[in-house]
Amino acid sequence: MNPGDGPSLSAYRRQEESIVLAPVEEQLRSDSDEATHELLTLNFGPHHPATHGVLRLLVTLQGEVVRDIKPIVGYVHTGIEKTAEDKAYWKVIPVVERMDYLSYYFNAMAFCGAVETLVEVEVPKRGQYLRVIHLELNRIASHLIWLGTSALDLGAISIFLYCLREREMILDLFEMSSGQRMHTRYFQVGGVIEDIPSGFAKKLREFLKVMPERADEYGAILNSNEIVLQRLRGTCPLDAETLLSLGVTGPLLRAAGNPWDLRKADPYSSYEDFKFKIPVGTVGDNYDRFAVRLAEIYESVRIIEQALDGLPEGPFITEDRKVALPPRHELATSMEALIHHFKLVTEGFRVPPGEAYYPIESPRGELACYVRSDGSSKPARVHMRDPSFVNLQALGPMTTGSYIADMIATTAMLDPILGGIDR
Amino acid sequence: MPDATGLELLAGELGDATLETVYFRERAMLVVDPAQIRAVLQTLRTKGYAFMASLHGVDHYPEEPRLGVVYELLDMSRVDRITVKARVPLDAPQIESVTEDWPTANHQEREVYDMFGVVFEGHPDLRRILMPEDYEGHPQRRDFPLGGEPVIFTRDEAKWLEHRE
Numbered sequence: 001m002n003p004g005d006g007p008s009l010s011a012y013r014r015q016e017e018s019i020v021l022a023p024v025e026e027q028l029r030s031d032s033d034e035a036t037h038e039l040l041t042l043n044f045g046p047h048h049p050a051t052h053g054v055l056r057l058l059v060t061l062q063g064e065v066v067r068d069i070k071p072i073v074g075y076v077h078t079g080i081e082k083t084a085e086d087k088a089y090w091k092v093i094p095v096v097e098r099m100d101y102l103s104y105y106f107n108a109m110a111f112c113g114a115v116e117t118l119v120e121v122e123v124p125k126r127g128q129y130l131r132v133i134h135l136e137l138n139r140i141a142s143h144l145i146w147l148g149t150s151a152l153d154l155g156a157i158s159i160f161l162y163c164l165r166e167r168e169m170i171l172d173l174f175e176m177s178s179g180q181r182m183h184t185r186y187f188q189v190g191g192v193i194e195d196i197p198s199g200f201a202k203k204l205r206e207f208l209k210v211m212p213e214r215a216d217e218y219g220a221i222l223n224s225n226e227i228v229l230q231r232l233r234g235t236c237p238l239d240a241e242t243l244l245s246l247g248v249t250g251p252l253l254r255a256a257g258n259p260w261d262l263r264k265a266d267p268y269s270s271y272e273d274f275k276f277k278i279p280v281g282t283v284g285d286n287y288d289r290f291a292v293r294l295a296e297i298y299e300s301v302r303i304i305e306q307a308l309d310g311l312p313e314g315p316f317i318t319e320d321r322k323v324a325l326p327p328r329h330e331l332a333t334s335m336e337a338l339i340h341h342f343k344l345v346t347e348g349f350r351v352p353p354g355e356a357y358y359p360i361e362s363p364r365g366e367l368a369c370y371v372r373s374d375g376s377s378k379p380a381r382v383h384m385r386d387p388s389f390v391n392l393q394a395l396g397p398m399t400t401g402s403y404i405a406d407m408i409a410t411t412a413m414l415d416p417i418l419g420g421i422d423r
Numbered sequence: 424m425p426d427a428t429g430l431e432l433l434a435g436e437l438g439d440a441t442l443e444t445v446y447f448r449e450r451a452m453l454v455v456d457p458a459q460i461r462a463v464l465q466t467l468r469t470k471g472y473a474f475m476a477s478l479h480g481v482d483h484y485p486e487e488p489r490l491g492v493v494y495e496l497l498d499m500s501r502v503d504r505i506t507v508k509a510r511v512p513l514d515a516p517q518i519e520s521v522t523e524d525w526p527t528a529n530h531q532e533r534e535v536y537d538m539f540g541v542v543f544e545g546h547p548d549l550r551r552i553l554m555p556e557d558y559e560g561h562p563q564r565r566d567f568p569l570g571g572e573p574v575i576f577t578r579d580e581a582k583w584l585e586h587r588e
């Protein structure tokens with residue numbers, strides 16, 4: 001007797017057994033079935049834990065397969081670019097830091113770099129090295145948040161707590177050097193606001209010793225997890241050619257095998273002094289995206305080690321009193337310093353008219369700041385070329401034709417930061 | 424970077440499409456005729472500037488033509504950047520879309536349209552991207568006031584609606 005035709009079975013049980021569990025692709029392949037599969041439009045987000053922010057995706061599904069995807073953004077648009085036009089140059093730094101809230105040092109670096117290009121101010125070597133230390137620490141912090149939240153999306157909860165544990169160490173270091181854990185306003189036009197305090201180097205070395213071990217642990221946990229591997233390997237690949245046409249840079253492009261990294265290709269802030277490798281992937285699937293970012297943590301640690309070992313003596317901010325505040329102790333003795341201080345704090349410095357585009361390598365790709373000056377002490381235009389905003393366009397080409405569950409993994413591996421997208 | 428001479432040579436090759444060349448702080452910029460923008464960018468693409476790093480808007484208030492669209496092109500093999508700018512007047516802010524050649528321009532052109540009101544002809548889906556769909560005005564223009572946005576709270580929503588009528 002077949003289990004299906006017994007009268008003892010409930011209607012629900014019979015219906016359940018009638019469902020064919022053939023792979024969805026096969027169902028889609030036959031034309032006759034195609035007509036019977038109606039399309040479903042699913043509104044995904046804006047408030048959904050797997051969208052990594054206030055991102056809304058209009059997903060058109062055929063069965064479980066994604067047929068079309070339309071990102072809708074703008075929910076956290078705060079008009080930062082507009083606000084920046086109303087502030088003196090040095091007051092813009094804390095505003096732009098709040099764009100991509102996981103990589104605030106990078107935002108400040110791009111803006112300061114653009115203004116330094118316009119004013120033609122030279123950053124002292126020590127300032128450049130201190131910038132590199134903080135940039136790379138911030139890159140690790142950003143990658144840790146990405147790793148934790150991505151693993152959360154894939155169902156691994158504990159790794160999120162481990163990642164936050166190491167990020168905490170980085171935030172403590174930021175607190176030591178600048179007094180703030182996030183949005184530190186440490187970078188200034190012409191250098192950094194303060195030298196690192198005593199004890200910073202020791203604490204940083206402790207972190208540098210711990211971090212590679214911990215990254216080994218993350219790799220060991222995730223690379224031996226069959227579920228994670230199955231969800232990442234071979235899912236949603238995209239070739240480098242398409243990624244380039246979509247303007248995608250950063251770890252996503254490197255995962256597809258193109259070793260484009262601005263730190264190597266077009267070094268800024270003394271990156272040419274350091275030896276490091278650029279991790280690249282082979283096929284550009286989700287696993288490569290994961291592996292490239294994890295490997296970048298080790299490289300960042302190497303860069304920080306070299307920067308700390310070779311940290312030159314000297315000033316940490318430019319001596320040009322027209323753009324940088326004089327040291328506090330000078331105010332009591334020097335009339336000139338007092339005038340400069342007063343002038344900088346009230347009006348700010350004036351910038352020669354012109355335009356500058358300053359690209360740097362952020363944890364998500366090419367982050368660039370475009371500044372147009374009209375000669376006054378306020379910028380006429382500040383635009384951030386945010387990598388998240390540009391990279392988001394690749395979500396459609398990546399996920400079309402794959403399962404909706406892979407779309408979640410791809411969104412996580414895309415690492416979009418909505419504060420940066422909406423600005 | 425193309426040096427000042429390289430920029431002039433490039434401008435010479437582009438012929439009458441070039442309106443102005445600017446070499447400032449070791450960065451080369453071509454100001455080109457907006458009517459020929461797509462042809463210019465395609466020519467530059469054949470010269471190696473194949474990657475469109477960024478596309479953004481700028482307002483030259485109060486000078487006319489006021490609105491500018493800035494294209495940042497990058498040659499990845501020579502690590503060479505060039506900026507192309509096309510300026511359109513406020514009363515006829517039309518320019519050809521380059522989304523077909525560079526899919527990356529899609530969202531960025533939408534942002535420029537949203538913020539400055541430049542109309543990209545031939546764009547597949549020219550809608551606002553950051554501001555709400557029913558928003559009036561283009562907030563990044565220099566003559567758009569900062570602040571003063573009305574905020575409707577639930578407690579006085581009825582009053583607001585009354586006020587509107």
